[in-house]
Amino acid sequence: MPEKFARDSINIGASASHVWDVLTEAEYTRQYMFGCEPVSDWHAGSPLLWRGAADGKVYVKGAIVSIVPTEILQYTTFTPNAFDNYEDKPENYTTVTLELSASGPDTTLSVSQGDFSRIASGDIRFAHTVQSWRTVLGKIKEIAEGT
Numbered sequence: 001m002p003e004k005f006a007r008d009s010i011n012i013g014a015s016a017s018h019v020w021d022v023l024t025e026a027e028y029t030r031q032y033m034f035g036c037e038p039v040s041d042w043h044a045g046s047p048l049l050w051r052g053a054a055d056g057k058v059y060v061k062g063a064i065v066s067i068v069p070t071e072i073l074q075y076t077t078f079t080p081n082a083f084d085n086y087e088d089k090p091e092n093y094t095t096v097t098l099e100l101s102a103s104g105p106d107t108t109l110s111v112s113q114g115d116f117s118r119i120a121s122g123d124i125r126f127a128h129t130v131q132s133w134r135t136v137l138g139k140i141k142e143i144a145e146g147t
Helices: 016-024 028-034 122-147
Strands: 005-012 036-039 046-052 059-068 072-077 094-103 106-114
Touching: 005 094, 005 122, 016 028, 016 094, 016 106, 016 122, 028 036, 028 122
Parallel strands: none
Antiparallel strands: 005 106, 036 046, 046 059, 059 072, 072 094, 094 106
């Protein structure tokens, strides 16, 4: 089966530095990541947990793969109990890559997540992810341009 990745991008009228802050600081992530805040020390190889700000529950978990502030954030991701038969094992994790590209006062934020062809419930997860990233990117733009 061919690889299957969710991909999208958005142009944001804000500096790469500010967009980076929106991507990594809890005060912003709660606004676009469905009420979750990141728990990480932001170093390659370190865990990255997305914890509910209201209930403290871990909704998404993974690890930082690569990080270059204001340029790239890449991490693995697994959503516990999100889908039937979706076991917590390495082959059911996807990799998210967020890339920032500055052009003058603006920044293009690109996202890629996959490979959905190799994970359990891949087609369902892919469809959900495509829609979620559209919503999330729009909210990141709104936050970055409004703060």
